[in-house]
Amino acid sequence: MNDCLRTFNLTASGAITDTGSVAGSNVLFWTDYASKNTGFSVNLPLVNCDFSPQGFKNIDVYSIEVHGTIINLGSAGGNFICNDYSFIGIVTGNYPILSGVYGAGVPIALNQAGAPSNGFSFSKYHPKFEFISPIQSVTKIAFTALLFDGYVPTLIGATQELNFFYSFDVFVNYKFEGEEIAFL
DSSP states (O other), rough: GGGOOOOEEEEEEESSOGGSSSSTOOEEEEEEETTTEEEEEEEEEEESSSSOOSSOOOEEEEEEEEEEEEEEEOOOOTTEEEEEEEEEEEEEEEOOOOOOOOOOOOOOOOOOOSSSSSSSEEESSSOOOEEEEEEEEEEEEEEEEEEEEEEESOOTTTTOOOOOEEEEEEEEEEETTOOOOOOO
16 A cells, blocks of 8 residues: 555754743653652643645645654753653544444543544654544644653752753655555
């Protein structure tokens, strides 16, 4: 099936020199005095981190894959090791719908994604989502948050800010709406 799909790539890279300077960011630290480690988790909201395809044809998206890295900038006060990251994405388009009844789950409730989706969490360990039935007429692919966690191999204070370099490549496999796909 992939022989007939097209691919485009989006790239994001740069440096954040102080997590405290990003509006709405949340950095939590905890300390393990026995092993002299400090752990952390970061929630950075992303604003206007989106792509809207334009042209005379709509696109159907068959898969999205995100590969990336987060590394520290080596500053004296911000050295850390990143365990994992989550790049939270939303796709606006027409989703395949299957009729059904959803329970009122507690504490977790299920629902069927619609337009826009409830979000996809791309991580270092789960970088790809494939859609056998495509998301049709996609109008926007957006990323709303970057979450990551890790540890610092020494004790640091709770006021410590993190300085880091990030680099992400997003690969989207699509076809123009109405094009036929040859199956092998």
